Structure formats: C-alpha cells, structure tokens
Amino acid sequence: MTEDEFLKKLSNYYSIIKDGKYKLNNWIIADPKLYLSLKNKLNITSVLFINKYTNETIIVIETKKEYYAIKYNGNFICLRKSDTEYGLVTGEYELLAVNEKVLKEISEKTLLSFDKICQLFNWKLSKKAKEDLEYKYLTKL
Numbered sequence: 001m002t003e004d005e006f007l008k009k010l011s012n013y014y015s016i017i018k019d020g021k022y023k024l025n026n027w028i029i030a031d032p033k034l035y036l037s038l039k040n041k042l043n044i045t046s047v048l049f050i051n052k053y054t055n056e057t058i059i060v061i062e063t064k065k066e067y068y069a070i071k072y073n074g075n076f077i078c079l080r081k082s083d084t085e086y087g088l089v090t091g092e093y094e095l096l097a098v099n100e101k102v103l104k105e106i107s108e109k110t111l112l113s114f115d116k117i118c119q120l121f122n123w124k125l126s127k128k129a130k131e132d133l134e135y136k137y138l139t140k141l
Contacts, residue, residue, distance in 0.1 A: 017098050024120055027077070027097040034079065034094055035121075042068075042123040047132035048085075050114075059114050060088060061129070069093070070117065075102045077117060 013030045016022070022029035029035045042063060049060040056073035069080040069088045078093040097120075114133070118125055125133075 013095050020100070023100070024097070026100050027120065028100050030095040030098050034096055038121060040122045042121065043126065044118070044123060044129045045126045047129050057114070072117060075099050
C-alpha cells in the first residue's frame with residue numbers, strides 16, 4: 001500500500017468515525033462495508049492461536065471457508081481475512097470498530113474479551129471453537 005493509499009484510507013476511517021452514524025453499543029463501526037459482510041455471517045469452527053499482550057490480543061480463527069486474524073483491545077477491533085493461513089501473515093488489517101470513548105480523553109480503558117466481540121457482531125462459535133478457547137487459553141465463555 002502506498003503512502004497516498006494509506007492516507008486516503010485513514011481519512012475515510014476518520015470521516016466515518018467522526019460521523020458516528022454506525023454504532024453498536026459503545027463501538028463506532030469504522031468500516032460499514034466490512035461490518036455488513038461479517039454481521040451474523042461468521043461461524044467460527046476453530047480457534048487456532050491466541051497471543052495476549054499487555055494492551056492487546058491477537059486471535060486467529062478458522063471458519064469453513066476462510067481464516068481470520070482479529071487484533072483488539074479496549075480501543076479498537078481490527079480484522080485480517082484470508083483464504084489461507086499463510087495469507088494472514090502477509091495481509092493487512094482492516095479497522096472494524098473503534099470504542100467511542102477513545103474519541104473522548106479518558107485514561108482508563110478495559111481490555112475486551114473475544115467472546116464479547118463475538119456477541120457484538122453475532123458471530124457463532126462452534127463447540128470445538130469454545131473448547132479451543134477453554135482448553136488452550138483458560139477462557140470461559
């Protein structure tokens with residue numbers, strides 16, 4: 001992605017977020033097209049990987065057709081989609097949502113859990129995906 005393409009994309013995100021037209025609870029949808037393509041349409045069959053950092057979490061999931069890497073914290077939710085696992089390494093993240101509290105100056109932000117993200121976008125977790133989360137990462141849903 002060139003610098004001009006990046007700046008154009010960033011400007012587009014800013015316009016949509018500033019407008020605040022698309023909201024879910026306290027989350028402003030930064031990419032309505034991406035949101036509509038995923039809302040009620042993601043059936044997670046397996047959780048392949050989770051890496052928790054101090055401020056954010058990256059989780060790699062699998063559906064029947066695609067792979068997704070979701071990077072999130074209390075401020076934002078980003079998504080990377082690919083037909084292959086390898087594509088997740090080379091692809092770019094798309095900004096999906098921003099916490100509206102980020103637009104206000106606050107110092108305390110809470111880390112969002114992956115099951116809350118699934119609930120927010122009405123994504124379904126298969127029994128195996130729930131077991132993956134519970135077994136690998138001690139996350140109770």
